[in-house]
Amino acid sequence: MQDLSHRLSVAPMMDWTDRHCRYFHRLMTRRAMLYTEMVTAPAILHGPKARLLDFSAEEHPVALQLGGSVPGELAQAVRIARDWGYDEVNLNCGCPSDRVQSGCFGAVLMERPALVADCVKAMQDQADVPVTVKCRIGVDDQDPAQVLPDFLQQVAAAGVRHVVIHARKAWLQGLSPKENREIPPLDYDLVLQMKRDFPDLVICLNGGVATLDQARALLTRGLDGVMIGRAAYHDPGHALIGADGLWGMDHTPVRSQVVRDMLPYIQAHLAAGGRLHQITRHMLGLFHGLPGARGWRQVLSQGASAEGAGIALVEQALARVEASAQAA
Template sequence: MNKNQSHRLSVAPMMDWTDRHCRYFHRLMSRRAMLYTEMVTAPAIVHGPKARLLDFSGEEHPVALQLGGSDPRELAAAVRIARPWGYDEVNLNCGCPSDRVQSGCFGAVLMKDPELVARCVTAMQAEADVPVTVKCRIGVDDQDEEAVLPEFIERLAAAGISCFIIHARKAWLQGLSPKENREIPPLNHDLVLRMKARFSGLTICLNGGVTDPDSARALLGQGLDGVMLGRAAYHDPGHSLIGADGLWGDEHVVTREQVVRQMLPYIGAHIAEGGRLHQITRHMLGLFHGLPGARGWRQVLSTKASRDGAGEDVVLEALAQVTRAAA
């Protein structure tokens, strides 16, 4: 798959959401979408429990590891450590606006220091055997995004980065919460489209305001190389991901019930290894969003999945709420 195809649709890295269980679930709905890990900090990989942070199922491919950090040597060490896991891409977070990210001097605050980012990605590429990409905002705080974004892209392209995923909103590092930063700053799709026209040789992908394959197709039709789904893929995954492989001309389509039943062996294996049902089913609550029985589906999983001994039978009980409502 060439560079302009692998990112046609992706699911954003989302803290506390896109863990390995969530990604496996999403993969059942789309065989093609690029999936991203939650952001993992470079210090955590260097000093922490590596297997717990990096393990994933082979069925998740293509899957990208997103790193947070601002120390080139530490980021390089994290890339080197992660190499045996076989991720398809390593991505540097230059877009997250949370307080804890700012205090560590990484995430969106890096938009203010493209020279440091260039040193980081150069160090990462030296240790990587897969592409290194960057996810960024259009700017932060009072920056003039019309000037800052092209300068940022140009500097990192000179450092060897050929793929950018751009969240088409500014990040306000003071005065807005992370949640507000996902909703209040206005979307500027036009600026990202102009970046693609200006940097035609780069892979330019847009994040922000994309909810389903139709909105993705419209943006791809305007010349973008890729679009990234965010919260919509989590809260309404069926609508967002089922049928999305059509963006590649792939007719792979499953029903929501098929997805549930395909999850059962994975759930059984997780429980057999000492895992808890709710660790997986918390990601599945939105599968039937807007459909008859969705409330019953959520209620059964929300109330019973965290109980001791809860297993596949709880999932089937929740599914029965949907099938009865649809009958």
């Protein structure tokens, strides 16, 4: 029986997919799996656990993405995080940043599949939810057609049943993290071949997917799921509203209602001492491509960081959108 739980997910994105972003996204899709930003295992062991791990119950289903390469540290991090009630724990084997490389985790782990297998075994020993892996098709001069099947075989033998594959190589030398998201060519056919070669694995594709139509097309070709990244952040309305139709659900909220549904959450955040821009920065793309989008962005960008900015500013920005829509 096909696993439908990950038909669509929103990629973990550093500095973007924090708890406020995920709450906002959840108002547009009830079913898509949401991922945290990558959190390193040492940070959980030694840092402010509540600040790193807290999330709202409304965010479910939500996955915690961990970074690390020391099995014992990852196991401890999983044991600590278990109390927070995440629905999945994911090991990052795809991030190409210099900081990640120096710590021997992220995409550099594509060169160390045996170590990845040890890591996920240790994580599974402490987990009460599925442990999954997010990887690239290879790095640098590796031949993806050779290294990716070997990588999948070793993590599957370690007990992993679900892998998200970013369908690009990562160049650890010579390309910036941003360039690594855009320049290496996409190889969807290789990822589709991996699904045929590993039919018992849940295989989801990440990379270059910007619309629900693209996601549907890939699902019809046999993939178990599709992960959308930057499009879900920059244009969340188009990327996420209607996504629940992939599960046969009719949930297509109106953008203006999404804003109104955010207001109690924003008010609670402000009452707890938070700042408006910490939330509204994630909402700037909601009306992308629609009348009033520029005014929405301007009002929030210019005013949300001001001392005392509150929900009245959000209501003002929404009024600009609705006035533009009526005039259009």
